[in-house]
Amino acid sequence: MIALTALLGCQQEAPAPAPEAEQVSWMMEHTDDWLEDRAWRRERLEEALWDPELPYARKRLSSYGLEVGGWDLLPEIDDRVEAVSQENLARPFEGEALRGEALPETAEAWRALGERAFWMMPMRRDGYAEWLVSRPDLWDAVGLEQDAEGNVRGLVRFRDARGVARVGITYALCHSSGGQAGAANRALDLGLARALYMEEHLDREPGVYAGWGAGRVDVTDDGVDDPLAIQDLWGVRWLSHLNNSGGVRHANPASLAVRFETQFIMGHGLEARPDRALVWALTLYILTIDRPTSEPALNSPGAEVFTERCAACHDPARGYSGGLVEAELLTSDPTAAFSPLRGTGAYKIPSLLGVGGGGPYLHDGSLADLDALLDSGHPFGDPVEGADKDHLKTFLKTL
Numbered sequence: 001m002i003a004l005t006a007l008l009g010c011q012q013e014a015p016a017p018a019p020e021a022e023q024v025s026w027m028m029e030h031t032d033d034w035l036e037d038r039a040w041r042r043e044r045l046e047e048a049l050w051d052p053e054l055p056y057a058r059k060r061l062s063s064y065g066l067e068v069g070g071w072d073l074l075p076e077i078d079d080r081v082e083a084v085s086q087e088n089l090a091r092p093f094e095g096e097a098l099r100g101e102a103l104p105e106t107a108e109a110w111r112a113l114g115e116r117a118f119w120m121m122p123m124r125r126d127g128y129a130e131w132l133v134s135r136p137d138l139w140d141a142v143g144l145e146q147d148a149e150g151n152v153r154g155l156v157r158f159r160d161a162r163g164v165a166r167v168g169i170t171y172a173l174c175h176s177s178g179g180q181a182g183a184a185n186r187a188l189d190l191g192l193a194r195a196l197y198m199e200e201h202l203d204r205e206p207g208v209y210a211g212w213g214a215g216r217v218d219v220t221d222d223g224v225d226d227p228l229a230i231q232d233l234w235g236v237r238w239l240s241h242l243n244n245s246g247g248v249r250h251a252n253p254a255s256l257a258v259r260f261e262t263q264f265i266m267g268h269g270l271e272a273r274p275d276r277a278l279v280w281a282l283t284l285y286i287l288t289i290d291r292p293t294s295e296p297a298l299n300s301p302g303a304e305v306f307t308e309r310c311a312a313c314h315d316p317a318r319g320y321s322g323g324l325v326e327a328e329l330l331t332s333d334p335t336a337a338f339s340p341l342r343g344t345g346a347y348k349i350p351s352l353l354g355v356g357g358g359g360p361y362l363h364d365g366s367l368a369d370l371d372a373l374l375d376s377g378h379p380f381g382d383p384v385e386g387a388d389k390d391h392l393k394t395f396l397k398t399l
């Protein structure tokens with residue numbers, strides 16, 4: 001225990017973000033700033049960057065919210081979209097606008113718009129997805145889900161900046177499962193999809209993709225192969241940092257909104273930017289998305305073990321999340337923490353809300369289940385054993 005307390009000194013402190021209701025009212029107060037004040041948005045980017053000298057940060061600083069030029073001048077992504085199904089694919093693209101002319105007037109209406117954006121707004125156009133839609137025989141193998149109407153969850157058709165009908169992926173592709181928004185799609189095997197595309201479509205070697213495995217994706221272009229586990233979105237509102245290595249400070253909801261906006265711009269090849277009202281709505285939705293109802297068993301023996309062994313990092317008052325811990329102290333793969341584009345040398349302490357929903361755990365998905373996690377001596381130190389282990393597991397499943 002002494003060693004643990006000493007090492008905790010390495011944890012970097014961050015102010016606790018406000019809980020849900022405060023974040024929602026903050027968003028409602030600042031909607032006009034977000035939509036109309038370029039300088040305000042620029043400040044929100046600057047305050048969120050962990051290190052303005054990192055290449056990923058510099059790229060955004062050189063283009064986002066500038067007085068002259070930059071990404072603000074890009075045309076808006078056409079917001080007409082259509083589901084992907086075998087039936088729709090057989091006819092020309094029609095599309096329906098994601099939002100009407102008028103802005104939502106209440107927080108509930110913003111959230112409802114955000115929910116539509118979550119399922120249907122194309123965050124990137126995607127060549128692999130475009131190929132996959134022509135191969136329904138592979139949909140099961142790569143973990144694409146279809147809803148009752150035969151629509152593929154997480155894929156949409158839309159028109160790109162040149163007016164060409166394309167296939168895009170939405171947040172729901174990775175972050176919904178069985179129709180439950182926010183649950184990681186751990187069956188999704190985008191590595192397999194890419195490997196098959198290389199082999200069957202391009203007649204080339206699959207390279208690193210074949211090794212990713214289901215539920216893991218490498219979303220960065222930093223030249224390092226470090227596929228990360230797809231995560232649940234429960235408890236994002238509590239996080240003090242975004243990204244596994246914490247390169248984005250979560251100072252307020254606009255940190256997330258700026259990140260989404262830039263994600264869309266990059267995902268659309270720097271040719272167009274998303275409608276800011278849709279990004280704002282999506283942010284509100286993701287900050288308020290919740291795990292299926294659960295009631296933490298606070299008066300159980302497992303809660304005591306948790307307080308003793310885990311709560312110093314996974315703070316119950318912050319959705320069981322915390323600040324950053326230096327990667328060298330942890331058992332997980334340090335590669336992503338030292339990514340040349342966005343590394344901080346550390347990993348964020350994730351929220352444990354809904355953690356009983358299933359592994360694999362840690363940013364790299366290196367621990368298959370809670371037994372493996374507790375046996376490993378996570379985060380460093382002695383494994384949790386015997387009756388304590390059973391109690392702790394029972395408690396974790398109630399979070």
Ligand code: HEC
Pocket residue numbers: 008244306309310311312313314324325330332333347348349350351352355360361362363364373378379384396
């Ligand atoms: C020193 C701080 C610290 C302590 C103490 C700590 N953790 Fe963690 N925990 C972390 C960090 C950092 C991560 C993320 C590591 C990574 O992604 O590589 C993490 C990740 C996890 C995850 C994975 C969550 C997910 O969604 O993948 C679980 C589960 C977890 N911790 C449970 C526990 C339990 C149970 C205890 C007590 C036995 C505990 N932790 C103690 C820092 C800590």
